[in-house]
Structures are given as structure tokens and as C-alpha cells.
Amino acid sequence: xxxxxxxxxxxxxxxxxxxxxxxxxxxxxxxxxxxxxxxxxxxxxxxxxxxxxxxxxxxxxxxxxxxxxxxxxxxxxxxxxxxxxxxxxxxxxxxxxxxxxxxxxxxxxxxxxxxxxxxxxxxxxxxxxxxxxxxxxxxxxxxxxxxxxxxxxxxxxxxxxxxxxxxxxxxxxxxxxxxxxxxxxxxxxxxxxxxxxxxxxxxxxxxxxxxxxxxxxxxxxxxxxxxxxxxxxxxxxxxxxxxxxxxxxxxxxxxxxxxxxxxxxxxxxxxxxxxxxxxxxxxxxxxxxxxxx
Amino acid sequence: xxxxxxxxxxxxxxxxxxxxxxxxxxxxxxxxxxxxxxxxxxxxxxxxxxxxxxxxxxxxxxxxxxxxxxxxxxxxxxxxxxxxxxxxxxxxxxxxxxxxxxxxxxxxxxxxxxxxxxxxxxxxxxxxxxxxxxxxxxxxxxxxxxxxxxxxxxxxxxxxxxxxxxxxxxxxxxxxxxxxxxxxxxxxxxxxxxxxxxxxxxxxxxxxxxxxxxxxxxxxxxxxxxxxxxxxxxxxxxxxxxxxxxxxxxxxxxxxxxxxxxxxxxxxxxxxxxxxxxxxxxxxxxxxxxxxxxxxxxxxxxxx
Numbered sequence: 378x379x380x381x382x383x384x385x386x387x388x389x390x391x392x393x394x395x396x397x398x399x400x401x402x403x404x405x406x407x408x409x410x411x412x413x414x415x416x417x418x419x420x421x422x423x424x425x426x427x428x429x430x431x432x433x434x435x436x437x438x439x440x441x442x443x444x445x446x447x448x449x450x451x452x453x454x455x456x457x458x459x460x461x462x463x464x465x466x467x468x469x470x471x472x473x474x475x476x477x478x479x480x481x482x483x484x485x486x487x488x489x490x491x492x493x494x495x496x497x498x499x500x501x502x503x504x505x506x507x508x509x510x511x512x513x514x515x516x517x518x519x520x521x522x523x524x525x526x527x528x529x530x531x532x533x534x535x536x537x538x539x540x541x542x543x544x545x546x547x548x549x550x551x552x553x554x555x556x557x558x559x560x561x562x563x564x565x566x567x568x569x570x571x572x573x574x575x576x577x578x579x580x581x582x583x584x585x586x587x588x589x590x591x592x593x594x595x596x597x598x599x600x601x602x603x604x605x606x607x608x609x610x611x612x613x614x615x616x617x618x619x620x621x622x623x624x625x626x627x628x629x630x631x632x633x634x635x636x637x638x639x640x641x642x643x644x645x646x647x648x649x650x651x652x653x654x655x656x657x658x659x660x661x662x663x664x665x666x667x668x669x670x
Numbered sequence: 671x672x673x674x675x676x677x678x679x680x681x682x683x684x685x686x687x688x689x690x691x692x693x694x695x696x697x698x699x700x701x702x703x704x705x706x707x708x709x710x711x712x713x714x715x716x717x718x719x720x721x722x723x724x725x726x727x728x729x730x731x732x733x734x735x736x737x738x739x740x741x742x743x744x745x746x747x748x749x750x751x752x753x754x755x756x757x758x759x760x761x762x763x764x765x766x767x768x769x770x771x772x773x774x775x776x777x778x779x780x781x782x783x784x785x786x787x788x789x790x791x792x793x794x795x796x797x798x799x800x801x802x803x804x805x806x807x808x809x810x811x812x813x814x815x816x817x818x819x820x821x822x823x824x825x826x827x828x829x830x831x832x833x834x835x836x837x838x839x840x841x842x843x844x845x846x847x848x849x850x851x852x853x854x855x856x857x858x859x860x861x862x863x864x865x866x867x868x869x870x871x872x873x874x875x876x877x878x879x880x881x882x883x884x885x886x887x888x889x890x891x892x893x894x895x896x897x898x899x900x901x902x903x904x905x906x907x908x909x910x911x912x913x914x915x916x917x918x919x920x921x922x923x924x925x926x927x928x929x930x931x932x933x934x935x936x937x938x939x940x941x942x943x944x945x946x947x948x949x950x951x952x953x954x955x956x957x958x959x960x961x962x963x964x965x966x967x968x969x970x971x972x973x974x
Contacts, residue, residue, distance in 0.1 A: 401774055405788050411803040411847065412791075418806065431817045483696050491693035499701050506708035508960045510908050512932045512949040514711040516718070516942055520727075540707045543700050572692040601796035603911040604929075608937065618798040622915050625802050634806055645799040652794035656787055659794065660855055 419443060419638035426634050442635035446643060450636055451627065452620045459640055461613055462620035466600055466647075468531050469616055473538035474595045480539070481546020481591060482584065486576050488547070489554040490562045500551060507544035514541075515608045522609055529611040537609060538599045545598075546591050549662070553587040554580065586658070593655055594662035597648050617644045712953065719946035727942060736947040746948065749926040752838050756927065757906035759839070763846045764902055765895070768853025773883065775854070776861045786858070790851035797848065801915030804844035805831070834924035837917050841925060844912055849905060853898050860894035861887065900963045907956055928952050 418426060419442050421435040429436065448458040484503075488496045518537060519528070527533030557580065565575045581588075606616040615623075621644045625637050652659050688695070719736050721728050740746050771789055775782050792800060807813045810829035818826040830836040864887060872882050910929035913919055919926040919934070926934075928948055936945035 397774060397777060397779075401779070401785060404771060405785065408788050408792065408847070408851065411800075411807060414807055415803050426812065430820060431813060480700055484700050487693040487697050493694055496697075499697060502709070503700065503704050504964070505960075506704050508904065508956060508964075509708060509712070510929070510949070510952045510956050512908075512910075512929055513715050513953040514707065516936050516945065516949075517711040517714040518707070540703050543703065547700070571689060572696075597794060601798075603796065603798050603914070604933075607914075608933070618796050618911070621798050621802065622911075625805065625915060626918060634809075634812070637802055638806065641799045641802040645795045648794045648796070649791065652791055653787075656790070660786075660790065663793065663852060663855065 415638045415642055419635050419642060421635055423631075423633060423635060442633070442639040443643075445633075446624075446636050446639040450624055450640060451630075452615075452623045453627075455613060457613075459617060459620055459624075459643055462615055462617040463643065465531060465614060466617040469534045469538070470596055470599045473535045473542065473599050474592055476535070477539045477542035477546045477595055478588065478591045480543055481548075482550045482581060482588070483576065484543070484547040485550025485552075485554050486580055487572075489551055490557070490559065490575075490580070491572065500547065503544045503547050505544075506541070507548065511541065511604055515604070519608060529609065529614050531614060533609055534605060534616065537605050538595075538602070541605075542595055542598070546595065549587055549591045549594070550584065553584055557583065589655065590658045590662045593651055593658050596651060597659070597662075600648050620644075715946045716950050718943060719950045721943055723943040723946070725940035725942070736943045737951075740944060740947045740951075745923050745926060746928075746931060748923060749928050749931040752925060753907065753927050755838055756842055756845070756909070757903060759842045760845045760849075760906050761899060761902045763842070764850045764853045765898055767846065767850040768898065769857050769888075771850070771854040772857035772861055775858060786855070789854055792848045793852045795848065797909075797911035798915050800844055800848045801912050804840065804847070805916050808840050808843070831917065832921060834921045837921065837925045841909070841912055841916055844916060845906075845909065848912075849902065853902070856894055856898050856901075857891065860891045864890055896963065900959060903959050904956060907952060 414432065417433070417435055420438045420440070421429065422437070422439055422441070425436060446458060447460050447463075449456055450458045452459070452462065488500050522528045522533045522537075525533075527536065561579065562575055565579055570578070600616075601618060602616070603618045603622070606619040607622070610616065610619065621640050624640050717729075718727055720731055720733060722730070722732050722735070775785060779785065808828070808831045809815075810827075810832055813828070815826060815828040818828070830840050868886060868890075869882060872886055877885070908929060909927060910933065913925055913927055913930050917925040919930045923931075929952070932945050932948045932952065935941045935948065
């Protein structure tokens with residue numbers, strides 16, 4: 378809000394100021410408590426979870442649940458822990474993020490700086506694809522992946538994430554390139570630079586912030602995806618979100634809550650780290666992704 | 671530029687044609703992919719919804735028979751009802767909380783950056799992780815129930831997670847926790863873009879702070895409300911992960927939603943015609959919200 382209003386209203390209201398901070402503080406607790414509970418629970422033994430206080434710090438800290446979650450937890454009938462699934466997600470997310478970002482960059486560039494008849498229509502068609510509920514494509518996709526021999530494989534999931542990521546990555550880059558003056562491209566063309574040279578040497582370098590926003594957005598989306606993972610993968614080839622759900626919702630044996638929590642933190646850590654390190658870009662992607670077309 | 675094939679030996683002409691059409695050529699693969707994987711697949715699903723396909727697709731046209739069957743199913747009715755309850759509460763609480771937090775944060779708080787980071791971090795998490803956390807917190811016996819019982823209220827009961835009538839609200843609780851920070855970020859951006867001159871004028875006229883918010887600031891944020899509504903409605907219709915992790919659609923199918931209904935029919939029950947019909951209805955619901963919105967956004971852009 379405006380500085381003008383503040384100087385005149387807020388500074389007079391010291392009591393109001395206290396209430397304000399109290400309310401903001403309560404919300405800090407609201408948002409942080411689940412993470413706090415997850416962390417302390419993952420560090421407790423099962424006995425302490427059953428008998429001790431729910432919100433209390435662990436009386437004796439143990440990393441057993443973490444080791445078990447990573448190495449020996451049972452996902453379905455296999456008991457090799459989450460580590461394989463973690464790497465599945467890495468092997469799926471990295472190529473899918475890089476490929477979809479690069480395609481989005483080239484699309485955005487071609488659609489704004491080399492406008493051809495129908496360019497806007499193509500963009501509109503791509504954009505619309507971002508907002509469909511994916512339920513409407515998963516059955517034919519499952520069949521097609523089967524026909525291509527990619528069913529239940531990491532390359533299959535990479536393909537799916539690239540295809541359904543193009544709309545957003547193109548949107549991000551188009552929105553940036555449209556703000557770049559056309560004269561820049563014209564001048565480079567005069568100097569004899571071609572389509573690709575201009576892209577690699579001039580436009581891609583100046584779009585670095587957009588690249589960061591896009592990579593973060595795509596990484597978060599793909600790492601956190603569950604629907605595609607659960608629909609198109611099987612056996613040991615699943616991404617970590619699917620494995621986590623299988624651990625949490627397994628109905629056999631004793632329920633090990635500490636292990637569930639350790640597993641959830643492991644699954645959430647990569648995107649959380651990205652958020653902590655590059656939160657500014659994450660928020661920018663969120664607001665751009667929220668249809669500000 | 672017209673392709674020049676009059677001299678087929680001329681590699682130069684071909685290369686010139688290639689150069690001139692490069693923009694189209696690089697966009698072509700994405701265009702084809704979108705046409706096949708989005709529009710082609712939508713057509714396939716819509717067509718399958720009009721056949722008697724069960725475990726395998728059959729291509730004999732049968733009209734709207736699957737839709738009739740769908741609407742007569744109790745499980746689908748429950749799913750729609752849940753979607754209605756869930757979206758209503760989810761959208762309302764996310765907006766209310768988001769607006770409140772945005773207004774509070776807009777009072778020149780020195781630690782605003784840190785607070786914003788904390789309010790927004792759930793958005794970086796997968797719904798599966800969020801669901802796991804809340805499943806534990808809401809655990810009947812060991813979660814919140816135990817906390818309150820330990821405080822001395824030994825009769826306190828909190829078993830919404832396993833109560834067929836109340837389980838849907840646990841999904842609202844977790845969903846609001848995850849998404850409200852995002853709405854706050856949208857509202858905060860809206861608050862920051864309000865014309866300062868108008869506020870100054872209102873102050874000069876002697877308006878009080880609450881009045882300025884209610885009469886000027888909030889009404890002028892109508893477009894932000896609309897955007898937030900569309901994003902949240904979209905999230906609600908697609909909600910799948912959170913339901914699966916928290917309740918698996920249960921107890922029974924008490925917390926089923928269209929997305930989980932569709933998944934169950936397609937991949938567990940082997941009734942893909944019915945699954946296709948439910949997916950088509952989901953698509954049409956999303957379109958009914960998105961198309962007018964995208965259209966008005968694009969028109970607003972053009973008018974500016």
C-alpha cells in the first residue's frame with residue numbers, strides 16, 4: 378500500500394501494529410507446523426511416536442527412519458527403499474526440463490520475432506493445451522506409449538512431460554521475447570546473421586532470467602507430478618511421488634509413521650531446495666503461469 | 671518467399687527456401703505434437719465416450735449411452751457433489767486467507783520478504799507430500815486428537831479422516847494450506863499495482879483506512895479476484911493427488927472426485943467408455959470456465 382497512507386495511519390496505531398504482528402506470527406505457525414511435525418516425527422522412534430507427545434521434540438534423535446526410507450522401505454513388493462525412485466525422478470526430470478525449455482525458447486522466438494501468418498493461432502492452440510484436465514488424454518496416451526514400446530519407461534515419461542510442457546514453456550518465452558524490440562533482430566539481419574545465429578547469440582543470452590523461471594517451473598511441475606507417473610509407469614520404474622504414495626498407503630505390516638515422514642521429506646526436498654535458493658524466480662513463474670497471457 | 675525448384679541442381683535455391691521457412695520449420699514439430707497429443711487425443715476420448723468400450727476400445731458408435739449410465743451412477747453423483755463442496759470451500763478459504771495475508775503484509779512490514787517465503791513454500795511441494803503430512807496430522811488417535819486429549823480434554827474426538835461424511839473436509843484443510851499462499855502472492859501483486867493518486871485523493875477527502883480498503887482498493891482488484899478464482903477452480907477440478915494420498919477416495923467412495931472416479935474406471939475397473947465420458951465432462955467444465963476467461967483476457971490486452 379502507499380507510503381502516503383501509511384505515514385498517516387499506521388504510525389499512529391501502535392496497538393494495531395502489535396495485533397498485526399501477532400496475526401502474521403500465527404500464520405507463520407500455521408504454515409510451518411506441518412513441516413515441523415514431519416521433521417520431528419521422522420527423527421523419533423516408533424515407540425516414542427506412540428507414547429510421547431505429538432508436537433514434542435524427540436527425546437532421543439534417531440536417523441533410523443531416514444536410512445530405512447532411503448535403503449530398505451518396501452514400495453509394493455520390493456524393499457529397496459526410495460533411492461531407486463529418487464533417481465528415476467532425476468532421470469525423468471532433467472531431460473524433460475531441458476528439452477521442453479529449449480523447445481519453448483525456440484517457439485517463443487519464432488512466434489514473436491519471425492511472425493508468419495497463423496503464428497497467433499498456433500500460439501493460442503498451444504496455450505489452450507496448458508489448461509485441459511489431463512484425464513482427457515491419459516487413456517490414448519497410455520495406448521500410444523504401449524504401441525511405441527515406451528510403456529512404463531522413463532523415456533516414455535520424458536516424452537509425456539515434454540509434450541504437455543511445451544504450452545507453458547512457449548508462453549513464458551513468448552511473453553518475454555514480445556518485449557524485446559524488433560529492431561534488434563532487424564539490425565542483426567542486416568549484418569548477415571541468420572535465424573539460428575540470432576537466436577543463439579543474441580536472444581537466448583538476454584533471456585537468461587526467463588530461462589531460469591522456465592527451468593524452475595518445469596522442474597517443480599515434473600518432479601511433483603503424480604497423475605502421469607501413476608498412469609504410465611510400473612514396477613521399479615516409477616517416479617518418487619508414486620513410490621511415496623505406495624509407502625504411505627500400503628496396508629501391510631505395522632504402520633511406520635516416522636518412515637512415512639522421512640520419505641515425504643526426501644520426496645519434497647529437491648523442489649523445496651530450489652524454492653529456497655531461487656524463490657524469486659519461482660514466484661515469477663507462478664504468477665506468469667496463472668494465465669497472465 | 672516462393673520455393674524455387676526451377677533449377678533442381680541449385681542447392682542454393684533449396685537452402686534459401688529452407689532459410690526463409692526456418693521459423694515455420696522449427697515450430698512445426700511442436701505444432702504437430704500439440705495437434706496430436708492434445709486435440710487428437712481429446713477427439714479420441716470424446717469418441718470413445720460414445721462407444722461401448724470396456725477393457726479395450728471398441729469403435730462402433732453408440733451415441734450417448736455411457737453418459738446416461740454415468741449420470742445414473744451413485745458413485746458419480748457423490749463425486750460431483752464432493753467436487754462442488756470441495757471447490758466451494760477450497761476457493762472461498764484460499765481467497766479469504768490470501769486476501770487477508772496480502773493486506774496484512776502490505777502494511778510496510780520490514781520482514782515481509784521472509785514472511786512471504788514462509789507463506790508460499792507449500793506451493794513448492796508436491797500434493798503427495800502435503801497429503802502425507804496432513805494424513806499424519808489428522809491421524810485419528812495419534813494426531814491432533816491426541817494433542818487435545820493430552821491437554822486434558824480426554825473425550826475429544828477428531829476422526830474426520832475416517833468419517834464418510836467429514837472426510838471431504840480434510841482434503842479442503844490440506845488443499846487450503848497448500849494453495850492459499852499462492853493466492854496471497856497474486857493479491858499482493860494486485861495491491862501493489864493500484865494507482866497511488868486515487869488513494870491520496872481518498873485520504874484527502876477524509877476517508878478512513880478500512881473504508882479505503884473496502885470502497886476503493888478491493889473493488890479495483892476485480893481482475894485479480896477473477897484470475898485467482900480461475901486458477902483455483904482449475905486446481906479444484908483437477909485435484910487428484912491429494913485425494914488419493916489422503917483418503918484414496920474413501921471410506922468407500924465417500925471422497926471420490928471426478929478425477930479419481932475417472933482414474934478408477936480407466937485403470938482399475940476396465941470401463942474405459944465410462945471413464946472417457948467422465949473425462950469429457952471434466953474437460954467441458956474446465957472449458958466453461960477457461961474459454962470465456964482467456965477470451966476476455968485477450969480482448970482486454972487488445973483494447974489496452
